[in-house]
Amino acid sequence: MSEIFLGLGGNGENQQLALSRANRHGLIAGATGTGKTVTLQGLAESFSANGVPVFVADVKGDLSGIAMPGSPTFKHADKLEGRAKELGMEDYAYSDNPVIFWDLYGEQGHPIRTTITEMGPLLLSRLLDLNDTQEGVLQIVFKHADENGLLLLDFGDLQALLKWAYDNSKELSGVYGNVSKQSVGAIQRQLLSFEAQGADHFFGEPALEIDDFLKLDENGRGYVNVLAADKLMRSPKLYATFLLWLLAELFESLPEVGDPEKPSLVFFFDEAHLLFDDAPEALQEKIEQVVRLIRSKGVGVFFVTQNPIDIPEDVAGQLGNRVQHALRAFTKRDQRAIKAAAETFRINDDLDTEEVITELRVGEALVSTLDDEGAPTVVQRTLIKPPRSRLGPVTKKERAIIQSISPFEGKYDEAIDRESAEEVLAQKAKDAAETAEEVAEKGEEEVRKRPRKTKSIWEKAISRGTKVAAGGMAGAAAAAVLGKKSRANPMRSGITSAAGSIATDLAGPIAGRFVRNLIGGLMR
Template identity: 75%
Template sequence: MDGDIFLGLAANGEKQFLHLGQANRHGLVAGATGTGKTVTLQDLAENFSARGVPVFMADVKGDLAGIAMPGSSTAKNSDKLEARAKELGMDDYAYSDNPVVFWDLFGEQGHPIRTTISEMGPQLLARLLDLNETQSGVLDIVFRYADEQGLLLLDLADLQSMLAFTAENASELTTKYGNVTKASVGTIQRQLLSLDSQGGAQFFGEPALEIADFIGTDEKGRGYINVLAADKLMRSPKLYATFLLWLLADLFEALPEVGDPEKPKLVFFFDEAHLLFDDVPDALEDKIEQVVRLIRSKGVGVYFVTQNPIDVPEKVAGQLGNRVQHALRAFTPRDQRAIKAAAETFRINPDLDVAQAITELKVGEALVSTLQDDGAPSVVQRTLIVPPRSRLGPLTAQERAIIMGASPFQGKYDTRVNRESAEEVLAQKAQDAAATAQEVEEKGREEVAKQPRKSTSIWEKAMKRAVSAAAGSGAAIAAGAITGRKSRANPMKTATSSALGSLATDLAGPLAGRFVRNIIGGLMR
């Protein structure tokens, strides 16, 4: 059991472990408010990190940030933590910190997380905007036209420009792609304005998140714990749920198949999991189950964290092999159904009345069942959960600033980049069209037709930048002759390669975005 995670001590004296080789088989941490669910989450995260497994977790209340700092014997409740450690025979118990990277969609309490509109794709975007089938179809047409025209959709401004263009050219697009109505376009535009007012625009743009940055270790070999500041994000629950679903799909697309590794490549904690499934269509629920099932082979363990176990649909819950169930309260019929459902998911322990025990569990106590080395679930046991070694509670603003200042990604994502994309291209086209119309009126159509085009193609723009690059290379050779440094750069070769590289840069957004969307869209359909 070397390297496995010690979860706690069962009532019968058996130690309960989460086996690293089975940790990618997903899990569930459930329990009513105040029963110790967050502490269990913190304990799991720091133990995964200590074993070199990176973690992603959302801090929905602001109290998980303390995982970056060591606990203290002078802190509140420290006597209870130390007494629990002694009770469990943890002779090596000592307070310690963890390597943490803070992220924030709004860029206020962590590095900004962004993706492009193109990478998000029409399926997830339609869910985020709560569009009906007809409106979703129009959004599909907008994306397809942008792809065909090589127009980069990076941020909300790009999408708004594309929608305005679509409305103006609705009849032409209808002929080629299918019915496009101005009413549907108008509805999408209004929903985008609503998303913008909720801060959603912060999520779209560049530099976009490189998913590999979630998967790393520090100089001591500890996995980074990626903490998403989500207290403000939770005010927009649909944005929160859609973002995490996109992140899962992006992980699935980016990571190679590894089967069942000795330990996960990443553990993903999905807190407030009920938000993912609220009012979700059956078809999308099926696809979420598919994502959860398939991502296991990429070495990613997904752990849903929720107050009530019936918040997770049966088809998804059936994929969750490792379970930690804290106390539930039987105040309502729904609570009673939850208790019954939770009891039925465990492997029977003839010495334990599970349904009754769920209502009697104390804070820091849970029913635990994990997958054994052979993949079979262990018999459920009433267990005292181990105490975390890091701080319980939030950080000060100064502590957060210090940790962010030492982040390995300091400066990488903090400054937004706004390169030429659909908004600028369409604005230039409109400007050229207006100028041409004025010239036609002033000089006549035949005279204007003889003049060269004002707008250039993507290739022409790439060649223009390449010539400039080649000139720079020639200057470098001349400078080398003066300084004595030799350069093997060939200006003509540099021009060609620069043109190709520049063209690749211009096309990277539409092509890469389309590839990611095909993966995500295939899962979402």
């Protein structure tokens, strides 16, 4: 069984994390400055070296150094090398890791985007702090978009549809139930406020292909996907909702694997308390459900937080692998946290866990992992191993070089703005205005004789298919003139193309509805 070396226990034994148990999730906790980030970095390195892709949010900007090897000239090199010698790491040497940088804002890495359709009304309502009535109205707006083939890709599409809903609230109310202008207006105001925080960068195309987080390099090492989150942390609700959306996307995309020999992906959720702050009880229950279910997809989730009691009990109960750094007993809440943390470990008769938590030095932790049978090991006071990569951030020049050799260079960097709800509704409004002018000039009866200006999604697809068919016939005629045989049936090609065009146009609403239904099922 493959294992990751964590450090040397007080009992003189190496503390290991079994790869086959890494999808049982974990917790890295401790006060500021006690070594959580270094532990996280060392774990990420080890997973990568064992062919396991990693996703980690770099909330302070200092994890980017994982892309570069450490150096003997680094100011803390003597401590790292001394710790390695103390642990008997004879093969210790500085090394880099394969890294891909990501950034919702596209400033320090590849942009990460999803569409409004894929995010869905439930998570958007969470982001926008909507009440139940407003969430119901947003659900209706999405349903209208689905039923009318309106692609909701970016903020502009949602804003355009909300404006239409405001102007046509009576029409919507007659079909779906009460839709008040006040509720639509409240959603519009929240959307503007959210856009001002830069959230509009997250919505659009090309949307992230979740499999791109699961890549290995040419040497079989898992890529470490580092999300630049220092700016994102200014919008903590966006940060938390984005990571919850990402977990739901992983759950939808990955096959059931049970307990694999090693995880498909390890996901480090730093500043994890933000996921649960101000979250209603129903949402907390569904987060617990997502965490439990994603384990069967081979995804391990490690929550990183200062205080272990920031994690609700139902979620904490699923975290089988624990690394607890020092806690300080300054307040009654701190004292409760120490007691709670001590009680979560399997008792070690030679260790007063509650007392030791306050005595741990930087780079020390209480460690308990799952054994071969899936049971927690006895807690041990442990010297945590040093990372082999750089402690601290990369320079702008280094980041640019790493970006230039990324396997996704050029794939996500330029936004695409194709025809979607905003353009369709604008064209319809333009056609309506022109029609009104024609009616005034020629009379209604005469105007009714002309064909409708705005085509439906089906008519557009059939039109494109017909053009392809015509092209196929022309190609067949040319082949006949040249004495060549044409294998293609031009009529069949046209029909196939029309079907393909329809599928392409409907792919957004249908696929988005599928993901939304999944998230809805998890979130309800």
